[in-house]
Amino acid sequence: MNKMIIHGNTRLSGEVTIGGAKNSTVAIIPAAILADTPVQLDMVPDILDVHNLMLILKRMNVTSEFVDGVLTIDPTHIIEGNLPSKAIKSLRASYYFMGALLGRFHRAVVSFPGGDNIGPRPIDQHIKAFKALGAKVEDEHGTVKISTGEDGLHGANIFLDVVSVGATINSVLAAVKADGVTVIHNAAREPEIIDIVTFLNNMGAKIRGAGTNVIRITGVPSLRATNTHTIIPDRIEAGTYLSMAAAVGDGIKINNVIPEHLESFIAKLTEMGVKLNIAEDSIYVPRNDDLKGVSVKTTPYPGFATDLQQPITPLLLKAQGESIVIDTIYPKRIKHVIQLKKMGANIRVDDRNRILIKHTDHLTGQHIEAGEIRAGAAEVIAGLMAHGTTVISKANNILRGYDNIIGKLTNLNAKVELMNDDKDKS
Structure with a gap:
């Protein structure tokens, strides 16, 4: 098992190419x-x-x-x-x-x-x-x-x-x-x-x-x-990098994208106030600062994908006001919430399994755990947003679903590395 180490609070820029789905x-x-x-x-x-x-x-x-x-x-x-x-x-x-x-x-x-x-x-x-x-x-x-x-x-x-x-x-x-x-x-x-x-x-x-x-x-x-x-481009990977670019980017171009596959996600980003320049097979995300809270509800395609409710969550922390995430596909898909709370996020789950998110000015790097693929993706974005160093254990869960993520992040100027987690060798 590996751990991912992220030195956060660095603005990212450049280009990233999405892999196959x-x-x-x-x-x-x-x-x-x-x-x-x-x-x-x-x-x-x-x-x-x-x-x-x-x-x-x-x-x-x-x-x-x-x-x-x-x-x-x-x-x-x-x-x-x-x-x-x-x-x-x-x-x-x-x-x-x-x-x-x-x-x-x-x-x-x-x-x-x-x-x-x-x-x-x-x-x-x-x-x-x-x-x-x-x-x-x-x-x-x-x-x-x-x-x-x-x-x-x-x-x-x-x-x-x-x-x-x-x-x-x-x-x-x-x-x-x-x-x-x-x-x-x-x-x-x-x-x-x-x-x-x-x-x-x-x-x-x-x-x-x-x-x-x-x-x-x-x-x-x-x-x-x-x-x-x-293989067609991975719309979930694309959505993850879109969320990341809106959260910590100083101008990021995301290549090998089929925008039609992301219409519900793009619509929600637009509702938040995220600026996007959409081309035939790429999307450019300039720096975004003034965002507003929204409600997200996952439904079967062509609705908002359950696999993207976690990657959008760190971005919602930047938005003014309150955001609500309701996952109708997997209501218990909340493993990222406790990890983000450790980092200082104003986020909680109510008795109806709704994720309630309020604006958070400051995240702090912590030792956290990737309970599954998309929770891990959310934690990567939060780690990039945070002050200090974030260590994500069980990072193999992230590697299960994200092609060459260390190389892609490094090319965007992120300070990130993968190491063996010695605790998992026993």
Whole structure:
């Protein structure tokens, strides 16, 4: 485990380039095992989740090579095997192997996935979808066993009770080779789902409706990659740097951005009074000082993303008046609050899980902890804002989701470094 050390109260400037979307990548890598040919992915972020997924692939005799943002995966000699529980439990996206293995072998055995502890994130909608497609699902002490009969998977109407990105993707992965037509109703609409469907369609899948709430899949017998797939830019990383630039920037240009993917976030920044110069694939953020408090409410895409409510929180501390953050997706996503309070932030959670934020003139560097990816991102921004030195333990949680964050921050003139946390070696 690593710790991140930030020497704060320094204005940042320059340019930063956003990497490929984590939330696309961690689904496309499992999806690659559905192919009957090697697969090549470009603009893959260099994050811990990618390396853990590569470990899982290795256990299935799937070779992978990751060089300069290009990940090559060869599933042509794939075998069924017990997946490494440590890697499975390190990231929640490992549950995409359920749908991918079910589509490839008509059975899967996967330990219950781990990842960020941000409150209940049940997989009941995934299980419901697998059963609709003809699978039998058993849960044996945290290990999920999924299998089909001799007839394999068949097309079905799948009605998701709640909008779920994970359940939508797993349904697609399981259905893409199923016999017949599958229709997913109340599907999630995130850009990452469109990216994954584009990847599959380019290999010969027949999927329509991605980006809408109804996705229609006609099963195909085989998937074959013929071109390199380029991952879309990471809108959550982009939003994080936008918040950082507005909080501590003296003029920062953020490159490789799709502004349309950030419309709800940009609208909220504009409401606060943040000045933005938006181009086709970049956003320039000049220095911003006079900001006002706003109310933020997370909802499914195209609403305000739950993954961005924590990164915007330190910026809200600069705003005059009170701000309120309500996370309707994960109401318990509040791990950053106690850490920011340690630094002197005027912030609290009320009995309805609303985060209440008041203007704070002064933050002081402290020893704090990154409880999960986006909480860690909020703490990085707060550390850059603070006077003195901030030490963030469990920094590996940040490295799970942010590509080359130390290098990118250093290029913006931040004083930041990564070190081994000796306390975690025992």
